[in-house]
Amino acid sequence: xxxxxxxxxxxxxxxxxxxxxxxxxxxxxxxxxxxxxxxxxxxxxxxxxxxxxxxxxxxxxxxxx
Numbered sequence: 001x002x003x004x005x006x007x008x009x010x011x012x013x014x015x016x017x018x019x020x021x022x023x024x025x026x027x028x029x030x031x032x033x034x035x036x037x038x039x040x041x042x043x044x045x046x047x048x049x050x051x052x053x054x055x056x057x058x059x060x061x062x063x064x065x
Contacts, residue, residue, distance in 0.1 A: 008056035026050045028061050 013020070021029050029048035036043045052061055 004054035004057065004059055004061060006054060006057040006059065009054055012056060020051075021048070023048070027052070030055075 019031060021031050023029050026048070028051050030051050031046070031048040034045045034047065036045065053059065054061060
């Protein structure tokens with residue numbers, strides 16, 4: 001799946017391939033993980049923000065294959 005066809009995206013994708021994920025329900029997501037310490041245990045929290053435009057060039061993102 002091609003996110004965007006701009007050259008800046010190609011470089012970003014090769015360096016951070018797990019940061020941008022295509023989810024069937026939400027479309028493209030900007031994803032990250034946060035680790036917190038609670039009562040002696042490490043909690044893993046996963047977050048994602050839906051995005052509709054390429055962060056590099058501003059074009060509308062492709063959600064279809």
